[in-house]
Amino acid sequence: MSISEILFYFLSVLALGSALMVVISRNPVHSVLWLIVTFFAISGHYIMMNAQFLGIVNLIVYAGAIMVLFLFVIMLMNLNAETEPKKNKWLRMAGIVAGGCLLLVLVAALKDAEVKNSMVQLKEGEIGLIKQLGTVLFTEYVVPFEISSVLFLSAMVGAVVIGKKGD
Numbered sequence: 001m002s003i004s005e006i007l008f009y010f011l012s013v014l015a016l017g018s019a020l021m022v023v024i025s026r027n028p029v030h031s032v033l034w035l036i037v038t039f040f041a042i043s044g045h046y047i048m049m050n051a052q053f054l055g056i057v058n059l060i061v062y063a064g065a066i067m068v069l070f071l072f073v074i075m076l077m078n079l080n081a082e083t084e085p086k087k088n089k090w091l092r093m094a095g096i097v098a099g100g101c102l103l104l105v106l107v108a109a110l111k112d113a114e115v116k117n118s119m120v121q122l123k124e125g126e127i128g129l130i131k132q133l134g135t136v137l138f139t140e141y142v143v144p145f146e147i148s149s150v151l152f153l154s155a156m157v158g159a160v161v162i163g164k165k166g167d
Contacts, residue, residue, distance in 0.1 A: 008048060015041035028074045032067055039063035053130045 018037040025031040039062045046055035137145055 004048065007044070011041045011044040011048070015045070029071065032071045032074060035070075036063050036067045039067070050129070053133055 015038055018034045018041065021034040022031045022038065025034060039058060043055040043058045043063070046052075046058060
């Protein structure tokens with residue numbers, strides 16, 4: 001086994017294990033922290049597939065900004081067992097049945113899926129590199145890119161205006 005295969009299997013086990021811990025954890029803060037570990041493992045997969053831009057954006061945007069926001073909101077809400085309303089047993093049973101139905105649909109959909117025996121191209125090709133993305137972004141898609149930047153700027157100005165205290 002090569003080092004890339006070992007790294008792939010390690011990242012896969014890490015991603016699946018931490019995703020399972022997100023669901024199993026009873027503490028919401030622990031769930032968010034396990035989700036950050038999941039995002040790190042997924043970013044490792046992106047980098048192994050020669051998609052460095054997606055890997056870095058996944059780390060910065062999802063594992064960084066959005067998870068910090070989730071953590072801040074969860075801590076701000078001060079969730080604990082005393083304030084949590086008790087769930088009805090029928091509601092819990094409905095959740096189990098819905099989850100089982102989802103599992104059945106996924107198994108039925110993936111039952112006939114064709115599994116290819118080819119490996120992913122590692123350290124070759126130019127598809128996921130930032131240079132190619134930048135070239136396409138600033139030649140073919142320069143107008144939509146600039147329109148989206150103006151849209152983001154107007155959203156930031158709107159957030160500042162709304163958040164400003166009335167004097």
